[in-house]
Amino acid sequence: MKIWVGIDDTDSKNGMCTTYLAKILMDRIQKSSGEIIGLPRLVRLNPNIPYKTRGNGAVSFLVETESLAEMVDIANETVLEYAELDDVNTDPGVVFVNAEDDSLMETLYRFSLRVIRDVASMDEALFLIGKHLIPHLKYKRGRGLIGALASVGAEFRDTTVELLAYRNRERFGEKREFNPDSFFLADLLSYPETFDTVDWGNDSVISVPNSPDPVLFGIRGESIAAVMKAYEVIETEEIHMYQVFVTNQATDMHLYTEDEIQMLMENRSYILGGDVVEEPFEIEGGHVFFSISTRFGEIRCAAFEPTKQFRNVVRKLRTGDRVVVYGSFKDETINLEKIKIERIADIYEEFNPLCWKCGRRMESEGSGKGFRCRKCRTKAREKVKVKAERDIEPGLYEVPPSARRHLSKPLVRMGTETQSHIFR
Ligand SMILES: [Zn+2]
Numbered sequence: 219m220k221i222w223v224g225i226d227d228t229d230s231k232n233g234m235c236t237t238y239l240a241k242i243l244m245d246r247i248q249k250s251s252g253e254i255i256g257l258p259r260l261v262r263l264n265p266n267i268p269y270k271t272r273g274n275g276a277v278s279f280l281v282e283t284e285s286l287a288e289m290v291d292i293a294n295e296t297v298l299e300y301a302e303l304d305d306v307n308t309d310p311g312v313v314f315v316n317a318e319d320d321s322l323m324e325t326l327y328r329f330s331l332r333v334i335r336d337v338a339s340m341d342e343a344l345f346l347i348g349k350h351l352i353p354h355l356k357y358k359r360g361r362g363l364i365g366a367l368a369s370v371g372a373e374f375r376d377t378t379v380e381l382l383a384y385r386n387r388e389r390f391g392e393k394r395e396f397n398p399d400s401f402f403l404a405d406l407l408s409y410p411e412t413f414d415t416v417d418w419g420n421d422s423v424i425s426v427p428n429s430p431d432p433v434l435f436g437i438r439g440e441s442i443a444a445v446m447k448a449y450e451v452i453e454t455e456e457i458h459m460y461q462v463f464v465t466n467q468a469t470d471m472h473l474y475t476e477d478e479i480q481m482l483m484e485n486r487s488y489i490l491g492g493d494v495v496e497e498p499f500e501i502e503g504g505h506v507f508f509s510i511s512t513r514f515g516e517i518r519c520a521a522f523e524p525t526k527q528f529r530n531v532v533r534k535l536r537t538g539d540r541v542v543v544y545g546s547f548k549d550e551t552i553n554l555e556k557i558k559i560e561r562i563a564d565i566y567e568e569f570n571p572l573c574w575k576c577g578r579r580m581e582s583e584g585s586g587k588g589f590r591c592r593k594c595r596t597k598a599r600e601k602v603k604v605k606a607e608r609d610i611e612p613g614l615y616e617v618p619p620s621a622r623r624h625l626s627k628p629l630v631r632m633g634t635e636t637q638s639h640i641f642r
Pocket residue numbers: 573574575576577578591592593594595596
């Protein structure tokens with residue numbers, strides 16, 4: 219029989235990674251009576267879930283096996299051995315779903331869409347498990363069952379891959395040793411078939427995490443061949459093992475378009491069109507805000523300090539510009555991941571008139587009293603309007619790779635017309 223195994227919430231801020239635990243589990247199943255079919259999937263779920271502090275990714279993989287009971291035992295042993303069960307916020311869940319049950323898979327597909335873009339409750343997950351008698355393992359509060367079910371049900375219209383390389387266990391928590399130049403070289407050799415390996419504009423290697431988990435680095439790309447090409451030139455401390463995952467990263471799968479919704483809800487992510495009605499202003503810390511009028515009313519948008527150079531584009535917006543914003547809605551504010559500038563408004567600046575004799579700028583005679591040149595005594599009634607230069611062009615703009623969220627689609631994957639605004 220074919221069984222989808224889904225697993226989630228085995229990690230914590232202090233360590234572990236569900237992809238690593240899943241890799242160990244797959245190897246153990248493969249060594250027993252199971253056969254792993256195809257590549258495992260790393261499914262990124264709604265990035266705005268409040269109790270999730272990191273990537274919010276669940277893993278699923280397909281197994282051909284004659285012994286479900288044996289596989290459940292192996293999974294249980296592996297979770298007990300590797301999951302961060304001591305952490306108060308780690309609540310693992312593992313599910314085993316009959317892949318040949320089409321109606322159940324259809325139900326889980328609909329559930330997965332909600333978990334990726336919306337918020338689903340523990341009760342809903344337990345209801346599905348109870349109604350369909352889904353074999354599962356639940357640890358502590360078992361919140362991981364939500365993501366485990368969603369990762370099994372997920373279907374991707376667009377996919378990317380990520381090669382994750384893992385450290386030797388005794389190195390967990392130690393500073394990662396790697397040659398940064400080798401990552402820049404990997405990017406040169408394989409971009410755009412790989413992406414977000416490094417951030418040239420901010421001179422940083424972003425494929426190497428800083429957290430104390432087992433991941434040494436992750437290379438994202440369009441194909442196995444592409445990530446392998448990058449992998450081959452990367453120089454690091456000893457790699458314990460690696461695994462390529464199929465993912466929904468870099469696909470914008472988390473975004474609702476505005477015709478899909480009736481209202482905006484906190485902790486969901488959207489693509490929204492609107493006209494700028496409040497011009498950009500900056501607060502302490504370098505965060506830039508502006509507001510747009512949308513069919514849901516006036517909405518504030520933010521480009522936070524970590525979005526770095528992206529703020530330079532946002533700062534140039536003026537009242538009347540037509541934009542489409544992409545990002546998560548949190549605290550009644552869209553946190554920008556991308557912006558499309560559709561129309562640039564004509565902006566006029568008013569100046570005191572120039573003297574027609576000497577060419578100097580006239581001075582105001584007081585409110586409503588016109589203008590005059592002190593030297594020549596020439597007069598004029600009104601200010602002159604001059605169309606302002608707008609140092610900005612229409613098109614899509616994105617945050618730098620170092621500020622990108624897992625699910626956010628980079629411009630390099632979005633077609634040719636926007637290539638000049640790509641932040642690499
Ligand atoms: Zn004059």
